[in-house]
Amino acid sequence: MTSLADRISCQEQLLPGDTLQQKWDFAQQAGFAAIELRGKGDLAFEARLPELRQAVADGVVMPTVCVEMLHFIGDFDADRRKDAIKQMRSQLSVIGEVGGILAMTPASYGQFSRRLPPFEPPRTPEEDRAVLLEALTELGEHAAREGVTIGLEPLNRYENHMVNTLADAVSLCAEVGLASVKVAADTYHMNIEEADPAASFVAAAPWIGHVQVSDSNRLEPGAGHIDWALTLGTLDAISYAGTLAFECRLSGPNDEVLPRAVAKLRGSAL
Amino acid sequence: MTTVEAVSTDSLRRDAVRTLIGNWRGGSTVPTASLYPHQWSWDSAFNAIGWAHIAPRRAWAELSGLLGAQWADGRVPQIVFDPAVPEDAYFPGPWYWRPMPPSGPPPGVRTSGIVQPPMHAGAALAVAGHDPSALGRLYPRLVRWHDYLWERRLVSRYGLIAIVHPWESGLDNSPAWDAPLRAVPAVDVDVIAGHRRDLLHSRSAHRPSNEDYARYSLLVREYRDGGYLDNFTDLRFCVLDPLMNAVFAWSSLALASIATRLGFDPSPHHARAAQLTESIEEHLWSPSLRSFAALDVHTGALQPVRTVGGLTPLLLPGLSAGHADALVSTLTGPAFALGAGATGVPSYDLTAPDLDLSRYWRGPTWASTNWLVWKGLQTSGREDLARVLASNMVDLVAGAGLREYFDPTTGEGLGGADFTWTAALLLDVLSSLKDDR
Numbered sequence: 130m131t132s133l134a135d136r137i138s139c140q141e142q143l144l145p146g147d148t149l150q151q152k153w154d155f156a157q158q159a160g161f162a163a164i165e166l167r168g169k170g171d172l173a174f175e176a177r178l179p180e181l182r183q184a185v186a187d188g189v190v191m192p193t194v195c196v197e198m199l200h201f202i203g204d205f206d207a208d209r210r211k212d213a214i215k216q217m218r219s220q221l222s223v224i225g226e227v228g229g230i231l232a233m234t235p236a237s238y239g240q241f242s243r244r245l246p247p248f249e250p251p252r253t254p255e256e257d258r259a260v261l262l263e264a265l266t267e268l269g270e271h272a273a274r275e276g277v278t279i280g281l282e283p284l285n286r287y288e289n290h291m292v293n294t295l296a297d298a299v300s301l302c303a304e305v306g307l308a309s310v311k312v313a314a315d316t317y318h319m320n321i322e323e324a325d326p327a328a329s330f331v332a333a334a335p336w337i338g339h340v341q342v343s344d345s346n347r348l349e350p351g352a353g354h355i356d357w358a359l360t361l362g363t364l365d366a367i368s369y370a371g372t373l374a375f376e377c378r379l380s381g382p383n384d385e386v387l388p389r390a391v392a393k394l395r396g397s398a399l
Numbered sequence: 400m401t402t403v404e405a406v407s408t409d410s411l412r413r414d415a416v417r418t419l420i421g422n423w424r425g426g427s428t429v430p431t432a433s434l435y436p437h438q439w440s441w442d443s444a445f446n447a448i449g450w451a452h453i454a455p456r457r458a459w460a461e462l463s464g465l466l467g468a469q470w471a472d473g474r475v476p477q478i479v480f481d482p483a484v485p486e487d488a489y490f491p492g493p494w495y496w497r498p499m500p501p502s503g504p505p506p507g508v509r510t511s512g513i514v515q516p517p518m519h520a521g522a523a524l525a526v527a528g529h530d531p532s533a534l535g536r537l538y539p540r541l542v543r544w545h546d547y548l549w550e551r552r553l554v555s556r557y558g559l560i561a562i563v564h565p566w567e568s569g570l571d572n573s574p575a576w577d578a579p580l581r582a583v584p585a586v587d588v589d590v591i592a593g594h595r596r597d598l599l600h601s602r603s604a605h606r607p608s609n610e611d612y613a614r615y616s617l618l619v620r621e622y623r624d625g626g627y628l629d630n631f632t633d634l635r636f637c638v639l640d641p642l643m644n645a646v647f648a649w650s651s652l653a654l655a656s657i658a659t660r661l662g663f664d665p666s667p668h669h670a671r672a673a674q675l676t677e678s679i680e681e682h683l684w685s686p687s688l689r690s691f692a693a694l695d696v697h698t699g700a701l702q703p704v705r706t707v708g709g710l711t712p713l714l715l716p717g718l719s720a721g722h723a724d725a726l727v728s729t730l731t732g733p734a735f736a737l738g739a740g741a742t743g744v745p746s747y748d749l750t751a752p753d754l755d756l757s758r759y760w761r762g763p764t765w766a767s768t769n770w771l772v773w774k775g776l777q778t779s780g781r782e783d784l785a786r787v788l789a790s791n792m793v794d795l796v797a798g799a800g801l802r803e804y805f806d807p808t809t810g811e812g813l814g815g816a817d818f819t820w821t822a823a824l825l826l827d828v829l830s831s832l833k834d835d836r
Contacts, residue, residue, distance in 0.1 A: 359454035
């Protein structure tokens, strides 16, 4: 297994350049080892297949895709939920086809927060759980057939009310019981939700399928107060084998900020 | 070493990191979850040395938390109790140490009233090698801690600092304390046995006896009832321990380095280290043991036993070549068998008739004292033997896991599991072996 320092990736929209090839040139110069794709709705990700295939042919490394929609597998509306599952099935197939390993989604985003009015969601926790188990089972079976993994990302309490901690996500993954259903952790959300992020990583170790990195203030690693030495030391200690994908905002111009942030993370790796 | 090759050092390192993370309690690391649910003074220093390799912030938090419980008189207490843990989860718990004197801990902080070897300046210097950020903030507290020891614990006719309880040595039931402890009556043995919690988590054959626990408890009560004043003539137990004094001198040198880095005058710390080194050589050397030994202040007698504590003056760069060479020959001879059959330095003489290879500090080998001897061998220019001992430390964990202590003849793991300082010091040793390659 290569060092974590050599497994840092960056979401495509953060990288300068008009094409994946241009972005990849910059990414490599900046110290990244891969690009994380973003998967829009209306099967837009599937429509990018020719572009993605050419990028693979040109040597671009794209192991993961992160969904970019405004409806999700835990939507309150059955039709929107059904479409979200359809989009995720497609994204799983596409990422597998271009040699990737994982597509990720939160249970929902921006739909409801128990910390904001009206405080009580229209569904019970039991109903939430049933909906998520059904979706994750279908997506997990599909992912297994495609040889890839579906990652469930916990979001902080202000962005989602169903899955906030790694333990919440592990509980769902464990009940689904498929090796193709894993947790996609994000250090920004963990900073808000986990009492001890390092201990949470250790407790969830067998279930961690992907990790996104962003600092306590949603900016690039190094711009906030997350303990990166501890974070990377912990991920090494649990033998985490995936990539660390930058999903964040940037504190300045990307061509200045990204190389500095990669260097910061590399310096924190064992 | 074959064992090391059989189990990947990467895998051992990962086990150690997970153990530190698992034992972290938000501001410090418990030695092991069930047996020792609080913060211990010299453990924290060793823990910080380990944390520095993973997360220097946690190393500083560990030392800051401990020094934040420093008493008004400057002492750094042996235990800082976690208020979230029930008072009776550990004996003697906070209730046994009360009332605290006006010179005691800050308001709201619960501690014991005795001390442990002052490893902290040495640990702070080690952490500063990774991240110096908290050094300036902790320096004044480290100075006050050393001043307490020098001003309150100095037995002037010997020029050495005294321990007033066996637990202050860190080597709680070492045979070095047997004779001084025999002068302490074992009263209320059944009552004290009923208070003990250690036996719920560990086999009685691996722990101190009930009679000794009764003696330890009486010493606590008498020190407490005297307001934790260090009036040696009033205290039944008053011993000059080579480990305590060697660690104090070693940390004084570290404090001198810290002072220099921060622009303060290092000379008082250098002077103390030199005086302590000279006094250790003058008063604690036993020609017949070819080792340093503990001295009972009340009787003036050197204790006629070889323990690992007697080897720790190897840490001192000012030690005479004659004593250093003799210590190395004792360490590699039949009593401790380094490189000659033992794995790790036994806590007690392997040739002693009352050697007990499974009972705590009466034979087993420990990561903490192995680390001190390892550092001492480096200081004494015996890198060859230091490497042997470092390999031993890795082998013990490879064979038996991150245990509290080990049988040095079989490698069997003993005491608590997932033990923090075993993990922390393994990280330090592995890092050093990596640097060697």
